[in-house]
Amino acid sequence: DSPLMTYAWNMFDDVILDREWLVRNLLGGMAAGFGLRVAIDTHPFVITSVIIAGWGCTSAYVHLIDDVLGLAPAQMASWTRYSIP
Secondary structure, three states, rough: OOHHHHHHOOOOOOOOOHHHHHHHHHHHHHHHHHHHHOOOOOOOHHHHHHHHHHHHHHHHHHHHHHHHOOEEEEEEHHHHHHHHH
């Protein structure tokens, strides 16, 4: 019953762990990474750079659109949840 083990087990609690995010991003990212590795037979650093650049472009786009849409905070939180990996 160490505090570290208690903290580790509490991370898997339904209140803390967002299973929807985990499935959508972790498993989807792994599948996309594997697909890119097969499709683009190059060094893994290049593929990683492409993925990070894509995330950066997506994040920049979302922050740009945040100002244009002018949604209420609750609506914006819902919109950004599904638009940023």
